[in-house]
Amino acid sequence: MLSYALLTVLAVAGASLASVVRTPPPPGEKHASNRVIPDDELFSTQVSLQYRRHHTCGASILNSEWVMTGAQCVGSFSMSDLSILAGSDRLDIGGSVHQLKRVIMHPDFSFLTARNDIAVLQVSPPLSIDETRRVIKLPGRGQLIATNSTATFVGWGQSMVGDKMKKISVSVMDQEQCVKVYSEFFYRVSDSQVCINIPEGRKDKCYGDAGHPLFVDDVVVGLASWSDGCPVSGTPSVFTRVSSYRSWIKEQTGV
Known part of the structure; x- marks a missing residue:
């Protein structure tokens, strides 16, 4: 399976x-x-993609406005139910919560074959790029x-x-x-x-x-x-x- x-x-x-x-x-x-x-350095490039404040997938920081994840992580959810937690390597302490402003899945993503499993997400407000949030x-x-x-x-x-x-x-x-x-x-x-x-x-x-x-x-x-x-x-x-x-x-x- x-x-x-x-x-x-x-x-x-x-x-x-x-x-x-x-x-x-x-x-x-x-x-x-x-x-x-x-x-x-590795961990600070990562954010937690969350569904109703529960961790569901990982995502990587591209710049202050965009993160990258798998298309499977967003294809079944309403954007309003998703957010990211950035700036902490723990899920219960520290960090900042950001809403999603835009979700772009690869147009050829297929749940059946899992090909083109990539998406980029625009966050709001923008991330503060620092030692806890690296690109x-x-x-x-x-x-x-x-x-x-x-x-x-x-x-x-x-x-x-x-x-x-x-x-x-x-x-x-x-x-x-x-x-x-x-x-x-x-x-x-x-x-x-x-x-x-x-x-x-x-x-x-x-x-x-x-x-x-x-x-x-x-x-x-x-x-x-x-x-x-x-x-x-x-x-x-x-x-x-x-x-x-x-x-x-x-x-x-x-x-």
């Missing part, structure tokens, strides 16, 4: 990342290189990810109120291998998606982390989208590949 953004967030050993991205980067663009990013770095269009890079996934998921944001290290599957695995379940993985694998992972809890980012260095390369149930060894989780939507993001937000 296809489940949206069910990712193992606890008890996962660090792993290396090897991504196969076939589209070459524009001239002058560089591959990502390994760099350890402090937790506060993410986006990849270039078609930017490559160097093999054996280290990737980090962050998010709250279905944390109990008061839990802090978490992070894990993950590995990214070879694209052809991911396509093959899911073809056996009659699911289709497209070039605009990227898969992570937990080769020796065990699941203590499963969290719904739709919209939360996958970082390589300090660049957001993916948005959590879906998997076949709760991931275990050999079962990939699928992310929206952000570099495939770089032009679309700029058209909508100017970023």
